[in-house]
Amino acid sequence: MEINAASLRSLNTSFNTAYNDGLSGAAASQWGRIATEVPSTTGENEYGWLGSFPRMREWLGDRQIQNLSTSGYRIKNRKFELTIGVARDNIEDDNIGIYAPMFRHMGESVGAEYDTSVWALLKAGFSTPCYDGQFFFDTDHPVLNEAGQEVSVVNTDGGAGTPWFLVDDRRVLKPLILQIRKRWKFISLDKETDPGVFMRDQYTYGVDGRYNVGFGFWQMAWGSKQTLDATNYANASAALGNMKGDYGRPLGIVPRLLIVPQTLASQAKKILLAENDAAGATNIHKGSAELLICPWL
8 A cells, every 4th residue: 555645535435434333332331320420621620519408488588598518529530542553554554444443442431431330439449538528339428417416427338348339310410420521522633743653653643531430429329238138238229328418408310220230230139120029929019129130430
């Protein structure tokens, strides 16, 4: 192949097409079930509003301005990239077919990146702090009771087994946050004056972006490492459904989505899909939540 402007444009189109094929063929995204997408225009975002659930009140006298709390919880954007080098010799020898699978894999990797990060953070919630300084899944989140006294609220029952999760996923603000500063962009360095071409005889193609993930409202999620059975599921559902905010205000949380890895799929199906329980009685939990078997966990 003769290397000129036309052939390089054609090559760039070919690689870009393979990248987009991989991107469109990536595993179905699931991060939107548990994470709210938040745009970012700076190096980091502060989420002071995580400390409170604003609510309507009867208008008596002056308005009461519901200010943001001062939790100081910040999510700092991170840079990510994936780059492939193509040797000039392979272009001249018309040996570029070997790169098509690599660019398709690049697209698949980019398509899975948000899921990889969001679900990894959910799993890390048992040992990673959220806005109130406690682990996201913890037994002593500070909340004010009806009398204005601080009490501890739980959103986990501990355990040491494979983790599973129960969440309310239909609120605008979900348990996790996906903060996007710069969306993925495919870039090529294929001019004769580009340093890589001049110094190393190599054409370079890459994707980069900026984003990060963080925790939202712990009140909307229950995490457990206990055995996934009807008893522990019922306890988790009751605890999440009874979740209250400051001053004893019910939050209206509905345990809608049971999330499990593939290894717990059979146990979850017995709880949510079976007509009868192990004793042959009617399964009272059938259909009480949607089941999401997540390959990213």
